[in-house]
Amino acid sequence: MIVLKSPEEIELMRTAGKVNLEIFEGLKQFIRPGTTTMDIDRYVEEAVKSHGMIASEKGYCGFPANVCTSVNEEVVHGIPSKDRVLNEGDIVSVDLVVEYEHYMADSCRTFGVGRISDEAQRLIDTAERAFFEGIRFAKEGCRLHDISHRIQEIVEGEGFGVIRDYTGHGIGSEMHEDPPIPNYGKAGKGPRLQKGMTLAIEPMIVQGSYETETLLNNWTVVTEDGGWAAHYENTVAITDGEPDILTI
Template identity: 40%
Template sequence: MLGKLGRNDACWCGSNKKYKACHMASDEKIETFARQGHIVPPRFILKNGEQIEGIRESGKINTAVLDYVAEHIREGMTTEEIDRLVHEKTEELGGIPAPLGYEGFPKSVCTSINEQVCHGIPSEDIVLKDGDIINVDVSTIYHGYFSDSSRMFCIGNVSAEKKKLVDVTKECVELGLAQVKPWGFMGDMGQAVHDHAVKNGYSVVREIGGHGVGLEFHEEPFVSYVTKKGTEMLLVPGMVFTIEPMVNMGTDEVYTDGGDNWSVYTADGLPSAQWEIQVLVTETGYEVLAY
């Protein structure tokens, strides 16, 4: 399945190290799990040291752009203004906004308000109002490497119900992150996220989840948050993916706006919240690359 290399051959990952000093031990573990029937990551999604460093630098820009948004977002601002802030700051820092033109997406950032679950398109006609909650989803290309993270922002006097949704969703991400460990499973993280959301009376969107990211905007695996511990893909050092559950106050059912073919809404019109971080699986645990 994985292809056999000699101990002293160059490692398949492109690190220029000998196989025995690089991925040999990891590959042997992966083969053991595969023989037991587990889903294991394909080699092409495992990042080497040079690639990880490139993704890490991209992530620094992505995080800085979200920090910049946090400093400027306010009631009365249009989502088009947020788009301009993100575009200009990303370019100032040497990056390229990854969403712009991606599969036809027309803007540099996604802005999703209240019952919008994700992929909201910025507009001069959409003005942030007192009591709104908004997800700002930033993605960056830097020297060919991709990063992706998002944050929720509470505008003005947000109701206690909406504030709890925002806070619990962030807690879901933190609890999921704590389950990211080498030789664990993606389902360990997924169940931690789902259990916390349900415990608080919420639901988690099933159709849309996280994804691998780093060399491309969207890579394997698809990351679900309605999974069970001990299932889904084996977590292996070098994997990079997002944790980004979409937590709904009501039903988990969603629909896509037929007008723009991008914006996703809750089926019952109740609010949704999402936080997103980009995570690297390391030899000892995890590293957050963008938040």
């Protein structure tokens, strides 16, 4: 069941989303060669607590950290570790859910570590562009898969692959709500978008095959062929006009 949000509920989510944005702006300077993924987790933990909010990923289905940190061929759900040192040229996706007054905002960015290759930068940029092209259809009256289809067009047009096994999702007082939001599909399909829907739209794209596997820790998802992955996400509210991005 898709839960429509009131203007007051959306404002609570926006308040959380402002913290997401602030943290990502700080991580642009914080992440550098020699940083560990556990350093990132601690940075986020302190920043969220300083606002009196909650990092909702910690403890979710047993997840042990405040954020997911996915490096290079890791697509999603990477677990921060003091032993995972970021090197010059790596890329790392940081996925963060902040909760305020029982309402959540979810976003992700992929950061380059030091100087990265042109191809890695193109991968990151394509994920971001696919998001903004996709949300051109995040309007009342459009179909959900209009967003999905446009994301797929952009990503595959650049020669990259779109992850099939994981999707975006509705969000609000629960981290994962209906509807699931694939990053591929046919236009004109899926539920019709309505004012009050709040969606975590998140292109997850890869250099090669979209086939994935999960590591023995039962969390970290990697590409089967070792291709690198980028992930760009924001929480978006559907209005009677243009989409309202709550995490920017």
